[in-house]
Amino acid sequence: MQNILIVDDDTHILQLVRIQLEKEGFHVSEAKDGTEALTILKKTACDLAIVDVMMPFMNGFQLTKEIRKQYDIPIILLTAKGQIEDKEEGFLAGTDDYLVKPFEPRELSFRIHALLRRYQQETDTHIIRLGHTEINLDSYEVKLGDKTLLLPLKEFELLALLATYPQHVFTRAQLIEKIWGMDYEGEERTVDVHIKRLRKRFSSQTAAFSIKTVRGVGYRLETAE
Structure with missing residues (x-):
């Protein structure tokens, strides 16, 4: 809706x-x-x-x-x-x-x-731009300057969702529903694992954005002003 x-x-x-x-x-x-x-x-x-x-x-x-x-x-x-x-x-x-x-x-x-x-x-055909980082929703590619990254599907979908709504706080339950689906029967901890992987991939390569933990709630993506 x-x-x-x-x-x-x-x-x-x-x-x-x-x-x-x-x-x-x-x-x-x-x-x-x-x-x-x-x-x-x-x-x-x-x-x-x-x-x-x-x-x-x-x-x-x-x-x-x-x-x-x-x-x-x-x-x-x-x-x-x-x-x-x-x-x-x-x-x-x-x-x-x-x-x-x-x-x-x-x-x-x-x-x-x-x-x-x-x-x-x-x-x-949207491309989300965060500084020099481009997230292509059609090709499922992430470009960092001249470098192109192909992320695992769930990591890409998670990054794209957070980047589409910067500053918006998503609970773990919301992320599970939107990325893994309402029928997912695993643990919410899988969100933490994927966030950790995304941080590891990008924290040393770009300062255009960061994924912040909102204690007791979930996560949000913050862009560099």
């Missing part, structure tokens, strides 16, 4: 959008400001963000820039403003689409589906 993040300080808009998207089978996460939204993104893998421009503490343009720094997900800006200058600022901040209030929930839905399709097509 795809997860949509809605960020708006207007509870009416939150409710309106949530009802529409839940009817279509999406899971919805809600935030009333930018700070809350960034906290959610650290804990929850989201497939798309709907961001209101006029919010306290951090406006939608600022939040869009922050999301763009860390996550590769489509963003739709919502605003009561329709001036060309505001649209320009939104696209310069990194938004993918722009919808002026008031809007029809179904129009928002059309735009969401279009963006998700487009991003999925891009993901089908």
Whole structure:
């Protein structure tokens, strides 16, 4: 189930959008400001963000820039403003689409589906770049500069998952389910073994990323700023 993040300080808009998207089978996460939204993104893998421009503490343009720094997900800006200058600022901040209030929930839905399709097509041939490290999801290769590595399948899938959602904390149970499948009957310790192997492979070869242990929870991949 795809997860949509809605960020708006207007509870009416939150409710309106949530009802529409839940009817279509999406899971919805809600935030009333930018700070809350960034906290959610650290804990929850989201497939798309709907961001209101006029919010306290951090406006939608600022939040869009922050999301763009860390996550590769489509963003739709919502605003009561329709001036060309505001649209320009939104696209310069990194938004993918722009919808002026008031809007029809179904129009928002059309735009969401279009963006998700487009991003999925891009993901089908996606290369994740972490500094000079490239993770090719099509060829299952990892390139470190001029060197090409072919990792064991589970190691590659584990690295690719963590790299797709940098800074996101995955529990061992979540990693088992996503990489080994829900029918896996082995021990969660296998995750620790594979993480140890990945660290051994890359820690001496690149400073572009590192895999951190979150004590009592699981793991996250951190990128070098």
